[in-house]
Amino acid sequence: MRRSVSAAVLLAALGLGIAELGAGTGNFTASAQQKPETTEVKIDNFSFGPGELTVQVGTTVTWTNRDDIPHTVVSTDGVFKSKVLDTDEKFSFTFAKAGTYPYFCSIHPKMTGKVIVQ
Amino acid sequence: MAGKAKDEIVHDHNHDGIDRRGFLKCMAWAGTGAFCVMKGGVLKSYSLSRLPEIGAAETAGELSFVQISDSHMGFNKPANPDVAATLKAAVDKINALSAAPEFMLHTGDISHLSKPEEFDTVEQILKSARPKDVFYVPGEHDVLNDDGKQFLERYGKGSQGSGWYSFDKKGVHFIGLVNVLNLKAGGLGTLGHEQVEWMEHDVKHLKHSTPIVVFAHIPLWTVYPEWGWGTEDSAQALAYLKKFGSVTVLNGHIHQTMQKVEGNVTFHTAASTAFPQPQPGTADSPGPMKVPADQLRNVLGITDVNYVQGQHALAIVDSTLA
Numbered sequence: 557m558r559r560s561v562s563a564a565v566l567l568a569a570l571g572l573g574i575a576e577l578g579a580g581t582g583n584f585t586a587s588a589q590q591k592p593e594t595t596e597v598k599i600d601n602f603s604f605g606p607g608e609l610t611v612q613v614g615t616t617v618t619w620t621n622r623d624d625i626p627h628t629v630v631s632t633d634g635v636f637k638s639k640v641l642d643t644d645e646k647f648s649f650t651f652a653k654a655g656t657y658p659y660f661c662s663i664h665p666k667m668t669g670k671v672i673v674q
Numbered sequence: 675m676a677g678k679a680k681d682e683i684v685h686d687h688n689h690d691g692i693d694r695r696g697f698l699k700c701m702a703w704a705g706t707g708a709f710c711v712m713k714g715g716v717l718k719s720y721s722l723s724r725l726p727e728i729g730a731a732e733t734a735g736e737l738s739f740v741q742i743s744d745s746h747m748g749f750n751k752p753a754n755p756d757v758a759a760t761l762k763a764a765v766d767k768i769n770a771l772s773a774a775p776e777f778m779l780h781t782g783d784i785s786h787l788s789k790p791e792e793f794d795t796v797e798q799i800l801k802s803a804r805p806k807d808v809f810y811v812p813g814e815h816d817v818l819n820d821d822g823k824q825f826l827e828r829y830g831k832g833s834q835g836s837g838w839y840s841f842d843k844k845g846v847h848f849i850g851l852v853n854v855l856n857l858k859a860g861g862l863g864t865l866g867h868e869q870v871e872w873m874e875h876d877v878k879h880l881k882h883s884t885p886i887v888v889f890a891h892i893p894l895w896t897v898y899p900e901w902g903w904g905t906e907d908s909a910q911a912l913a914y915l916k917k918f919g920s921v922t923v924l925n926g927h928i929h930q931t932m933q934k935v936e937g938n939v940t941f942h943t944a945a946s947t948a949f950p951q952p953q954p955g956t957a958d959s960p961g962p963m964k965v966p967a968d969q970l971r972n973v974l975g976i977t978d979v980n981y982v983q984g985q986h987a988l989a990i991v992d993s994t995l996a
Contacts, residue, residue: 601958601959601961602901602958602959602960602961603959623959623961624749624751624752624753624961624962624964625961625962626786626787626815626818628818632859639819640787640788640818640819642787643751658859659859660859660860662857663814663815663818663857664814664902665857665858665859665860665861665862665902666860666861666862666899666900666901666902668859668860
């Protein structure tokens with residue numbers, strides 16, 4: 557008797573744990589094979605495209621410089637900062653927390669962009 | 675009012691005689707340097723290429739120097755696959771002058787990617803120039819990745835802050851400024867409070883008759899803010915120069931020559947020794963202009979002259995390698 561109660565409590569606790577995990581990741585489904593999402597931003601003609609991007613938490617965003625001039629990708633709030641990207645070089649950052657992340661090119665500060673993480 | 679050489683554009687404020695079409699027609703790309711002469715306290719700028727035609731008497735003065743800019747050593751894209759060759763061509767022009775200029779100013783973007791070997795190459799090429807002294811200010815391409823530490827180590831001896839300084843030559847006061855660091859999102863070039871205050875102190879004790887030459891990479895006047903071609907706090911800095919009768923501002927960054935006179939201040943931007951950039955607003959972006967090789971010499975030297983108010987006529991000639 558005592559043993560079966562313990563098992564029930566344990567099962568309940570496990571269930572709760574799974575529920576909490578599901579709430580934490582937002583779109584959790586038991587059968588889904590979790591693959592990290594990736595999204596591209598292209599740097600072309602002294603601008604970020606798309607200039608504003610909305611992604612899920614955990615998404616990796618990759619910027620590629622397609623200009624003949626070097627650029628950088630620098631978070632306005634100091635969250636991320638690329639090295640200088642020469643032509644065709646890339647920079648990636650994985651967004652682990654929800655929020656709005658404005659960024660700019662520190663060489664050409666008129667170039668600005670934003671990543672919204674949900 | 676026509677100049678002695680057909681390519682010289684003399685601008686008389688009282689008789690607007692600028693022949694812009696003629697000016698553009700004689701432009702040819704491949705930037706080189708500007709030969710600057712201080713004469714009677716007023717700076718005149720001449721094309722290195724056209725100097726032999728203009729003649730020594732016309733270009734004689736109390737002090738002469740050369741401004742070169744935007745060498746972008748390391749750049750190898752179609753707009754100019756050999757930036758070392760075009761810099762060497764500029765040096766050849768300097769060395770062909772009958773009288774060697776006192777020194778050279780390099781108004782930044784010495785390198786393309788701030789690599790040590792890029793700076794080394796430029797220094798090596800400039801060693802073959804007859805003027806031995808070169809005064810540098812950094813462009814944004816010279817301070818990548820390290821907030822200008824390398825630039826300061828190489829060229830910052832005796833400078834203040836992030837590399838600004840002043841010096842005197844034959845009664846002319848030269849001020850080298852840094853406006854390519856700590857750039858803010860959405861903003862323009864920045865001098866910063868510390869540098870502006872230093873400049874106020876630096877000129878405080880000078881006589882009003884002292885000719886002043888200020889040089890910095892990004893234009894200290896707003897050429898085209900949409901492309902970041904201006905400096906946020908330049909007005910504050912220039913306000914400290916209001917008491918002086920002759921102020922000349924020399925900039926690079928925009929890879930084309932432009933001039934403007936505003937009150938006591940004459941602004942000049944220099945061509946690049948490396949590659950052309952489009953006239954403001956005429957392209958999607960200020961990226962390098964790619965043109966067929968056979969047209970390369972005819973595309974640049976885009977010049978715009980805006981005169982607000984001036985006290986004296988200004989002679990301007992664009993600089994080309996043609």
